[in-house]
Amino acid sequence: MKDNFSRTVAYYPGCSVEGTAKEFDESTREIFRVLNVALREIPDWNCCGSTPSHIYDPLLSAAISGRNLAIAERMGFYEVMTPCPGCLKALKGSIEVFNNPLKRKDLLNILDMPFYGRIKAVSVVQFLVEDVGIEEIERCVLFPLEGITIVPYYGCLLTRPPKSAQFDDPEQPTSLDRILEAIGATVPHFPFKTECCGATYGVVRKDIVGRLTGRILEMALDLGADAIAVACPLCQQNLDLRQEQIERYRGRSFKISVPYITQLIGLSFGIDPKKLGWHRLAADPQKLLTRFDKLSKKRPTEPPTIR
């Protein structure tokens, strides 16, 4: 069957969206269908290698994620999009090693596949802002999130370090703010938008995540936010899945919904919350969804239920 999408992009999902970040993948696929962009999943993709392979040796990391890039290049793509900023870092690291004349030969020998290093890796957010465009997102909004206050949380890797991110401002990014405004939400200035959440230390050092994620949740709550919009599976895991752990650590109740930006966009596009994976969130989003339904008066159907 020939598809009628206006453009096609290579899509690298990454391991976390197969597990704890499933809703990021589901909502990304859903909204890109509406935005008329076809996602071609890289066939038989492998793990990007993440931090462990990078620590072992950056060359090993470059070869492991290079396999994905080589497959995408073979399919004729010049751009690969990924939802996970961690994977993005690994994919970009591979291109960086390729461009280092001292290391290219070793990389190609270890990879042992034709790889020309001409492909570019971008995050879903960057693709939404730069390739699709905020105007196009705004055009597809059927049910604006009016009256709902959402703070954007960018995390570390989406815009940093500036040299490799090549996207938005490293200190005061606005891309998520602009997307949220385009879909009708109220967006207060969020001072902790790029402060680290504690990364993987949730496993072995809960005090660190308790402190760092804790203050992000507290700030959001103090600003009267109904939700925190995120774009990173690891940040989401700390803010959402570990929220109860952090409540115990801080002695304060949060109960704040932490959806992915793509889930919020999908909601404004009128896509069924279940298809967007809202039922998978750990902090119960039903309050937010009911409020959304009450406030978007144009909605002709029943309130969205997810249970």
Added chain:
Amino acid sequence: MERLRVLALNSTYDESFIRQVEMESGQQISRCYQCGNCGASCNYTCVYDYPVNQIMRLIQLGQKEVVLSSRAIWLCAACTACTTRCPCNIEVTKIMETLRVMSLEEGTVSLKDVELFYKEFLRSLKNFGRVFEAGLLPLVNLRIGRPFNDMELAPLVFKGRKIHLFPSFIKGRKEISAIFDRFESWRRKKEDLS
């Protein structure tokens, strides 16, 4: 005072260490003039033994042993706030990454749990081609001697039907383990040369 350590700089100065860090990270260590921006930006200074600006100074002083066995280099989350704010354009994160690689090679990793997690991660990757969360995390918890760590998250994860109960094998997993093997033989060759 938890830490008060006197360093005999003359007897422990190791110039080859400075050169190695500079070569592997591609950064010029002498450019750091101790403004302290990196340490002030770092969210982890509260748990470090040496704030990141002190790590930079210790490298300038050739203090290989202190630096490579520090907790700081392993508690760094590579959030890149330091790199973003360094007025000398030093990629501090790259230096910290280089130090972790060197610490692993020298066998001076101060946080054994982290090292163990990385090893299990790589094993999962080599065997399956992808990382299998449901298998990896309980295994790591078992091996760090805290089998019930994060148990309370399990119901939340199952509620969202977020976990595959079986690893997803990719077709190219032989290609992945071949990459590992070629990398290992490349590394052995490099070691033989040096």
